[in-house]
Amino acid sequence: MSSRQTFVIAGASLAGAKAAETLRQEGFEGRVVLVGEEAVRPYERPPLSKAYLRGEVGFDVAAVHGEGFYEENDVELLSSTTVRSVDPGAKKVVLDPGGELGYDELLLCTGATPRRLSNPGSDLAGIHYLRSLSSCDALRDALAEASKLVVVGGGWIGSEVAASARQMGKEVALVEAAAVPLERVLGAEVGAMFRDLHAEHGVELHLGVGVDGFGGRGRAEEVVLADGTVVAGDLFVVGVGVTARTELTQGTGIAVDNGIVVDEYLSSATPGIWAAGDVANAYHPVFERHIRLEHWSAALNQGPVAAKNMLGQRVAYAKVPYFFSDQYDLGMEYSGFATSWDQVVYRGDKERREVIVFWLDKGTVVAGMNVNVWDVTDDIAALVETRRPVDPGRLADPSVELSAL
Ligand SMILES: Cc1cc2nc3c(=O)[nH]c(=O)nc-3n(C[C@H](O)[C@H](O)[C@H](O)COP(=O)(O)OP(=O)(O)OC[C@H]3O[C@@H](n4cnc5c(N)ncnc54)[C@H](O)[C@@H]3O)c2cc1C
Numbered sequence: 001m002s003s004r005q006t007f008v009i010a011g012a013s014l015a016g017a018k019a020a021e022t023l024r025q026e027g028f029e030g031r032v033v034l035v036g037e038e039a040v041r042p043y044e045r046p047p048l049s050k051a052y053l054r055g056e057v058g059f060d061v062a063a064v065h066g067e068g069f070y071e072e073n074d075v076e077l078l079s080s081t082t083v084r085s086v087d088p089g090a091k092k093v094v095l096d097p098g099g100e101l102g103y104d105e106l107l108l109c110t111g112a113t114p115r116r117l118s119n120p121g122s123d124l125a126g127i128h129y130l131r132s133l134s135s136c137d138a139l140r141d142a143l144a145e146a147s148k149l150v151v152v153g154g155g156w157i158g159s160e161v162a163a164s165a166r167q168m169g170k171e172v173a174l175v176e177a178a179a180v181p182l183e184r185v186l187g188a189e190v191g192a193m194f195r196d197l198h199a200e201h202g203v204e205l206h207l208g209v210g211v212d213g214f215g216g217r218g219r220a221e222e223v224v225l226a227d228g229t230v231v232a233g234d235l236f237v238v239g240v241g242v243t244a245r246t247e248l249t250q251g252t253g254i255a256v257d258n259g260i261v262v263d264e265y266l267s268s269a270t271p272g273i274w275a276a277g278d279v280a281n282a283y284h285p286v287f288e289r290h291i292r293l294e295h296w297s298a299a300l301n302q303g304p305v306a307a308k309n310m311l312g313q314r315v316a317y318a319k320v321p322y323f324f325s326d327q328y329d330l331g332m333e334y335s336g337f338a339t340s341w342d343q344v345v346y347r348g349d350k351e352r353r354e355v356i357v358f359w360l361d362k363g364t365v366v367a368g369m370n371v372n373v374w375d376v377t378d379d380i381a382a383l384v385e386t387r388r389p390v391d392p393g394r395l396a397d398p399s400v401e402l403s404a405l
Contacts (some may be wrong), residue, residue, distance in 0.1 A: 005030035006092055007310060008101055010083040012036020012246060014296065015043050015277030017064040018303030020075045027310055029043075032075045035093075037082040040133055041070065048136040048298055049160035050326055055140060083110075086248050088270050105272050105310040108249075108260055109303065112242035112278040118153070121214030126221075127236045130157055142235050147171060150212055150221060150223055150233035154181030156325055158239035159194060163327035166201050168280055170398060173204040175211060175223060182295060185334070186369070189344055190357055193371070194327070195312035197353070200400075201328055214225050242294060244279045246356055257281060259292040264316040266306040274310060276302035285318045286385055287337055290400070295323040320381040333377050336367025336384040345395045348373060356380070364391035379403050 008017040011201045020034050036042065043062040051057040060066075067158040080098040087277050092110045114129040116122070128139045133256060139161075143149065149165045153177030163271055165172045178184065180191035181198065192349035199205055214236065222232045226277040244259035254270045255261040259281030266274050275282075277299035281292040298321065305317045324333045328355055341359040348355035356376060359367045364387050379402035383390065394400045 003103040003395060007032050007105045007107070008083075008100065009034045009107045009109060009278070010093065011077065011110050011111055011277070012038065012042045012077060012087075013062055013109045013277055013299060014042060015190065015299040015303035016107065016109035017042035018300055019109065019276065019307040020070075021065070021073070022304040022307035023311070024073045024075070025286055026305075026308060026313075030104070030312055032073075033078065033103075033122050034070070034075055035078045035081050035083050035095065035101075036308075037080065038134070039080045041065065041067065041079065043133060044074075044296060045131070046324075048130060048133065049157055050164060053136055053140055053143075053161065053164050062133075076272050077101060081395060083248060085250075086254075086273075088252050088254065088273060091272060103272070104273065105146070107303075107306050107310065108273065108275040108279060109277045109299075110245040110248060110279045111299075112244050113240045114239070115243055117211065117238055117240065119211055119213040121216065121220065124214050125219035126216070126234070126375050127214060127238060131242070135217040139237065143168060144374070146233075146235035148173070148233040149176065149235045149237065150231050151237050151239065152223060153239035154178070154194075154207070155180070155184070155239055155241065156238070156323075161205050161237050161239065161326060161329055162198060162263060163201065166203060167328065171204075171233075172234060173206060174198060175206045175209065175225065175231065177208070177210040179208045181207075185338075186357075187341070187344070190369070193350070193353065197327060197330055204231075237274075239367070242278070242282070244292060246279060257290075261290065262320065265300060265309045265314065266317055274306045276306040281316060284321075284337075285316055286320060286387070291321070291337060293321050295321060297322040320384050322381070323375065330372060332369055332371045334367060334369040335380045336365070336369035341366055343392060344347075345392045347396050347398055358383075358395055359397075360392065363392075365390055365395070366393075376402060 042064040047062045084094045084096045128301040150173045151162045162174045180195045207311040212224045214220045215222045246256045260275035262282045266284045284291045308315045321337045338359040341361045343360040345358040354372045358367045365383040
């Protein structure tokens with residue numbers, strides 16, 4: 001009988017692929033099985049609303065590893081294979097299209113799925129959601145034929161798709177229930193910067209109004225807004241948030257609360273079960289609460305941390321949350337986690353959109369966003385991490401080094 005251990009990773013995602021890589025880097029000699037329902041090897045999703053969607057780069061740019069990586073590193077990549085269920089008692093998973101796998105440790109990296117609208121007409125053809133490579137390919141093909149795209153939802157995905165479509169020369173309308181795009185994360189004041197950006201690039205904005213439904217014969221031809229406005233188009237994309245893919249936990253006793261609940265070591269309370277990436281609601285030592293992050297950097301960095309802990313190390317995931325976005329000629333990075341704040345401080349030129357924005361709560365920086373200003377994220381993250389009160393005047397003053405604060 002073999003004493004070789006088997007580590008199974010459910011979800012051949014960014015988090016899963018980085019975990020597999022780390023297991024080998026750390027010298028693990030057992031079996032590593034990476035199970036993914038998609039047909040392709042693991043890839044990063046950010047290009048799917050940006051350069052890949054616009055047809056400027058191919059799949060290889062998005063792939064986490066080169067084609068030969070998995071074989072070279074003895075990682076068993078089971079593509080087009082779904083983990084159907086988990087049995088934590090027997091320590092095995094059931095696969096579709098067939099078979100079972102026993103595991104010593106199991107990492108769940110099943111990610112998230114777009115929230116779907118249920119308004120009348122939501123199931124008409126021509127309404128797209130964007131998450132996977134195949135959904136991106138379908139949208140890209142449809143965009144090539146379309147003349148007017150209507151985007152429902154002014155979050156990150158909706159805003160980036162709107163920008164990409166404009167860059168591709170399409171007419172674009174953006175519908176958002178909040179007063180400005182990105183209001184949920186950035187607040188109304190800073191979100192206005194993105195409203196103006198899209199308006200300047202010719203996006204027809206419908207803000208502060210929800211969607212009643214879609215109309216069309218056979219396929220969507222218009223979206224009807226709550227105030228009665230009818231916005232016509234020949235292609236529709238909905239980006240109204242995502243939900244964690246926790247379906248594998250059903251009936252297992254693994255705790256779920258807005259994602260799989262794990263501690264700062266990314267361990268669930270069920271022995272041998274770990275979670276990383278979009279699916280994980282992990283305790284964050286800096287913010288002293290559980291946070292489920294839907295960011296590229298969390299997947300990139302939590303995968304390796306989970307892998308190390310599966311090997312018996314004790315590494316807490318305490319990285320300050322980070323994400324980035326590119327829209328037209330605006331590039332931004334956001335570090336921190338702000339759910340409420342009482343002050344917004346600007347350093348730089350807000351009008352030219354070369355600025356660092358800080359969100360403060362009771363005098364401490366809870367998040368910062370650099371817009372077309374670079375190489376400052378470490379300093380911003382350090383400010384968030386220290387949780388020490390800062391002088392807003394010095395924070396706003398570009399002559400004061402951020403590292404001196
Ligand atoms: C279009 C787009 C653009 C984005 N842009 C940015 C950006 O600019 N900046 C940023 O910070 N973040 C961005 N993100 C978010 C970022 O891509 C995600 O945070 C990241 O992909 C999460 O990675 P993950 O490893 O947790 O899971 P995912 O990438 O969601 O992958 C999970 C994988 O698991 C598979 N799976 C699920 N259940 C099973 C099962 N039972 N069996 C087998 N396989 C299963 C899924 O099919 C999927 O392949 C973007 C996301 C999208 C969709």
